Amino acid sequence: MDSVEKGRIRKVVIAGGGTAGWVAACALTHQFRDLLDITLIESEQIGTVGVGESTIPTIRTFHRLLQIDEREFLSSVAGSFKLSISFENWKRPGDRYFHPFGTTGMNTWSCDFHQFWLDSLxxxxxxxxxxxxxxxxxxRADRFALFDQAGAGAQQWSMRWVKPAALERADVSYAYHFDAVLYAAFLRRKCEGRGLTRVEGKIREVRQDSGSGYVQALVLEDGQVVEGDLFIDCTGFRGLLIEQTLKTGYEDWNNWLPCDRAVAMQIESVEPPVPYTRAIAHEAGWRWHIALQHRVGCGWVFSSAHMSDDEAAAKLAAANDNVPVVREPWIVPFRTGRRLKVWNKNVVSLGLASSFIEPLESTSIHLTLSAVTRLVQMFPHAGIDESMVDRYNDVSRAELEHVRDFVIMHYHLNQRDEPLWRECREMRLPDELARRIQVFRDSAYAWQGEDELFRLDSWTHVMLGQGVVPRDHHPLTRGLGDADLTRLFDAVRQPINRAVEAMPSHGKFIERYCPADPSVWSLRRAPMPAPAGA
Known part of the structure; x- marks a missing residue:
């Protein structure tokens, strides 16, 4: 048995920077700063994809674990707040619905709120x-406020924005929009001084043990040799360690998720940022529109079988005509799917090196955070045990397939008439997703598994928003008279309306709570190297 397998893990080497690399570095140095020797290797000559700008609320939990101050973070990354995703033209052109992060209505133990709503119709x-x-x-109103913040100072500050009568609903479920490159730089600063060693350079060679195949060291172009016991592959789509070296294999999901390319660009802000991500369907895919403090990130996601690069770039430019460009369009090729093992031998892959599910539901950064958290919880201090590796891979696979199915649902449930959308409507679904949709169509019943990311509310809003009309709903809803049902609805709506009326605009809130330093804006305008290909 190789010594790495039976020996303690003392040296961790992170190959690659970007969001994935620096998230891993931050988490490991925060938790194991006195127990591990941690080295991160990255080259400033290698660009990153750099389009991960939209998140989901789980990032706030991760930041709390790392003791990251929210206002400092948002100011450093030109961040804005996100309450939901606006899906436009997905069912058919002209339609719109929101997938919100918060809960909807008031559920009973016997049936969920949307069942009462269906009966009201x-x-x-x-x-x-x-x-x-x-x-x-x-x-809808482009408003935002924080009703409940950890820390008395922040709480007193934010309370000035709301009237006491509006505090009947004392929590807001939100995430962030931010500049992914600035986020990596912010995390890097957090790691400095915690014992992390950063090495600048390109990896020329990966050395393996001749018997076990375990990775022993990374050799840089300048000849420097960086040895390690556990390696974390954050080298993006190329998967230098997990795929090019260990030949792990890849499961392709293009048969369910047809888009395989994107054109991304950055434009100046010409209006205040809205507190939601826009996902706007078009004839061959969809486009995103993400408003930060200083600019807007936008992109055109498409299927190369239904649209060319030139046509996609022209359509993205036309959709943002007469707006000054911060960064010219660039092509991002991608391949949806997952490594057959995200942990293989002594290599754990993170971010794009492990899997890719297109950014429709803003899960890319979440999946990295989740994987890093899992690694911390299952860290092989005493040596790598195959049973733990198998468990890590099994949990990772289930998580990825759950997210994959949720994204597939958006494509499948449509009433559009273009070739791509007809193909999606007619495709054979994964069995579990097909069951979920059929159960909801029959009875309006939705559910969330114990370890699943997307909540019952998420499944409900998307299926209804995409045009699924349940044939029946829970019979207990018929036992509530019209007057009682009206009182129930008023008891939910009125506090919400009062709270929103008391909120400032999203832009005003940002101006007072977390304005970005203008030097951040000028820094981000500097030319960047082209991103690495898929």
Whole structure:
């Protein structure tokens, strides 16, 4: 048995920087600064994809674990807040719905709120499901406030923005928009002084043990040799360690997720940022629009079988005509799917090196955070044990497939008439996703598994938003009279409306809470190297 397998893990080497590399470095140095020797190797000559700008609320939990101050973080990354995703033209051109982060209505132990809402439609009552979700109502109004912040100073500051009567709903579920390159730089600063060694350079060679195949060292172009016991591959799509060296293999999901390219660009802000991500479907895919403090990140995601690079770039430019460009368009090729093992021998892959599910539901950074958290919890201090590796891979696979299925659902449930969308509507679904949709279509019943990311509310809002009309719903809802149902709805809507009316605009809140230093803006305008290919 190789010594790495039976020996203690003392030296961890992170290959690659970017968001994945620096997230790993931050988490490991925070948790194991006195137990591990941690080295990160990156080259400033190698660009990053740099388009990961939208997140989900789990990032706030991760930041709390790392004791990251929210206001300092947002000021450093020109960040804005995110309450939801606005899906436009997905069911058919002209339609729009929000997928909010918050809870909707008030559930009972016997049936969920959306069941009562469906029965109200049967009775002829007029409303939208989003009327009963604070995050959706605030998104529609472009408003934002924090009702409950850890720390007395922040709490007192934010309370000035809301009237006491509005505090009946005392929590807001939110995430962030931020500049991914600035985020990596912010995390790097957090790691400095915690015992991390950063090495500048390109990796020329990966040395393996001749018997076990375990990675022993990375050799840089200048001849420097960096040895390690555990290696973390954050080299992006190329997967230098996990794939090019260990030949792990890849499971392709293009048969379910047809888009394989994106054109990305950055433009100046011409209006205040909105507190949601825009995902706008088009004839061959969709485009994103993400408003930060100083600029807007936008991109055109498409299937190369249905649109050329030139046509996609022209359409993205036309969609943002007459707006000054911060960074000219660049092509990002990608391949949806996952490594057959995200942990192979003594290499753990993170970020794009491990998997890629297109950014429709903003899960890319979350999956990296989740994988790093899992690694901390299952860290092989006494040596690598195959049973633990198998468990890590099994949990990772289940998590990825759950997210994959949720994204597939957006493509499949459509009423558009272009070739790509017809193909998606007719494709054979993964069995679990097909069951979920069929159960909801039959009975309006939705659920969230114990370890699943997307909540019942998420499944409900997306399926209804994409045009699934349940044939029936829970019979207990019929036992509530019209007057009682009206009182229930008013009890939900009125506090939400009062809270949103008391909120400032999203832009005003940012100006007072976390304005970015203008030097951050000028720094980010500097030319960057082209991103590495897929």
């Amino acid at each position: 049967r009775r002829g009552m007029k409303s939208e499901l989003g009327d009963f979700c604070l995050e959706t109502v605030a998104s």
